[in-house]
Amino acid sequence: MNGGGEERAATPLDWKFSQVFGERTAGEEVQEVDIISAIEFDRTGDHLATGDRGGRVVLFERTDARENGAQRIDLERMDYTMSKHPEFRYKTEFQSHEPEFDYLKSLEIEEKINKIRWCQTANGALFLLSTNDKTIKFWKVREKKVKKLSEMNVDQSKSLSNGPVVDNTPEISKPYLANGVCKDKGFPSNDISIPSGCFPSLRMPVVVTSLETSLLARCRRVYAHAHDYHINSISNNSDGETFISADDLRINLWNLEISSQSFNIVDVKPTNMEDLTEVITSAEFHPTHCNTLAYSSSKGSIRLIDLRQSALCDNHSKLFEEQEAPGSRSFFTEIIASISDIKFAKNGRHMLSRDYMTLKLWDINMDSGPVASYQVHEYLRPKLCDLYENDSIFDKFECCLSGDGARVATGSYSNLFRVFGCSEGSTEATTLEASKNPMRRQVQTPSRPARSLGNLPRVLRRGADNSGADANGNGFDFTTKLLHLAWHPTENSLACAASNSLYMYYA
Template identity: 60%
Template sequence: MTLSSISTPHTTEWKFSQVFGEPAPGEDVQQTDIISAIEFEKGGDYVAVGDHGGRVVIFEKRTPKDDSLEYVTRNELEQNDFMIRHPPNYQYKTEFQSHEPEFDYLKSLEIEEKINKVRWCMSPNGSLFILSTNDRTVKLWKVKESKVKKVKEMDLDPFVASENSLLAEKSFSSIPETTPLSNGVEWADKTFNGAYSSVSHTKVPKFEDSPPARCRKAYAHAHDFNINSISNNSDGETFLSADDFRVNLWNLEISDQCFNIIDMKPPNMEDLTEVITSAEFHPFHCNLLAYSSSRGYIRLVDMRKSAICDQSSRILHDGASNGSKSFFTEIVASISDLKFASNGRHILSRDYMSLKLWDIHMENSPVATYKIHEHLRPKLSDLYNNDALFDKFACCLRGDGLQFATGSYSNQVHIFSHGGGVEDITFEASKNPNRHLSF
């Protein structure tokens, strides 16, 4: 499902725009068809969707031409805040099987094909490149712009020379019963019924569609625990992959070697206190990255200081959470997702109870805290017993960083504005735009 927004100087109105993969009435949703990852291309022209079946589906934006804007003056556009009268429409482009189920015989462990993350790569020549990962292996895919067909099999006339095979037609034949002409060309005897068809092309040329995407690299055998994050670097040459204990740095062109830059695994697992939950590169400083932990810490790392980045440059932590503690305090403080804002100065993080906006220059408290599940606080014990307290929620920011969104239970979407405007817009992700809730 996608939503379109119409902005004015005073408010932002959200309307239903489009839904992807809606099941037909009475159709059962298969487990393999459930979406597990989604990512917009930086320019917004493409959307990549990964599912539990190991597939990646790509949608392409098609914006209908609005003839009514042809004669609109610049002043009118500025007054309307460049309002788009027709929201963009995404149409199916292609899909491919990214991962298959595997079995680790050494550890007797079954590895699912489910796509955990998808990330678009920089494409200087206009080609589409995507990183996708399951629990153990990251793959780099090149998506082809169009289907190229190649000849798979053709049954040529054996009596015609190969260099003249393209000239072989019904009017030419090598049947013995022919009448020679003065120029040396022999015409087929038309009275020889059926003789021509018996030696001419008996098979229609077969064409084979080339695959919609090709795997360029597979980055495997570097993680002993499930991969929870991948992130492209702004240099366009490297990316990181992170699991519960380690963060590895890869070069896109080298698949058999990586550098372990962060290792939080203790020598004795009984001393384990926290794990890595998410990691992401800075949007334009290629030497900076941030990663979050299950204890609610966000650590900023500068790779120029040391090859092993276990010592953080800065640690962001909400000092207000050091007050009264309970059994559930550290569980709900675990950060499930973090995102850098486009300006590179702010970080958005999501834990179970709230959404927090951080300034990387303010280490002791977030700039703003937006409560999501505060009404569930009296029920934490019940949520713990049915494992719902360990559910993970993602977050995202608008391009200008002024609005951000996250999900909740019952198909609810929360949208917040920073620096004025409506504090919290909550609606159900459905086709009915009037199902609008506010808390």
């Protein structure tokens, strides 16, 4: 898989810190509602959206794109490299979801944003989907020109507060209209003066449109009451008209224009719930084939389905899973095999999956096994019992691919994230910590398999560990974890969510 990036992959990228939004000060306590729970670039990469556990969606926009675009045009025949890092700025935010209560099931529904997906833009407005556990919303964000009243502009030379009109002209020399109002050439045509001189002249207010604009977020549609279990995925179709939503047992197909009904296209719920052996963990449409989608399961398998085969896709067209090594099965085997996230490459031929221990790259034309595997948490294998007891083993880490398909990335503990080269022959494996401190910028590892954190400099590890230490006595910090990250669609730029902070890196 080179995707045009094989030549660049020969030399590992030099990642640099770009900017941070919402970084904590020393000793500052993070509120639960401020923790970022979803992150997504739009198709152009000029906009970035994050969702948090408080149900808010925050939008950022690229500020240097126009300048860099001009440089690309001027130097289109040269090997152009950006002289400065990409810059984003805060654009707006809105409350997407509120906490709810299901009275029929006596169940609290959190406002936490599980996923955000951008839709096609139209007439300069931005559109996106956001979802919590039960309800999906379709949002339109657009700029609106501000209208305001002009000043009253009372003529201070002829009026003073509520006092009499100041005028030395003899009363007898003033021309009056039929209604008794004085018509003096020195007065504006819309002034009204009382001959008795008791009130100041008045001027009617005028509504004007100023050059200022404000951003207005409006919920266009609400897609609700279609899932009995928690929604874990939403994904737009390449046709621009439909999208899917997936929970533990079902996948529904929606039309963006119709919120009153959806079609159930996948149903893995058994007749007897005691026979349930696996659940759906993630689902995504193919980037170019509108009839194809993939979904992963808690057993570590990925199923490719074709919507043209039948209305209810009970049968998959392809099954991707890796066979277990003989004698390797244990109590934790199924838990760590559960896939937490899948992503299609931009070219549509490859898929990336993340389970607790590894990243796997799949070729959709080869269902015999992954074409590449990358060890992310192999150093944690001796501590699976501790991870199970503190529930860390159930953490759901996301993954992403670069636009050219040459690299993949995922997160880890202690706010670390890892970048691997996936071009043929690449040994690139870089570990970075999401931190503003440039001393914690990055560490290059010489080979593809993950190295123990004990072999990395101490500066890459922050915080005390409450769960033990590795063989070198260095602590693992399971309380800080980098679950959510996104790769810019056209550049080597990463957005990483560490707690309530959004870190940007570029190479």
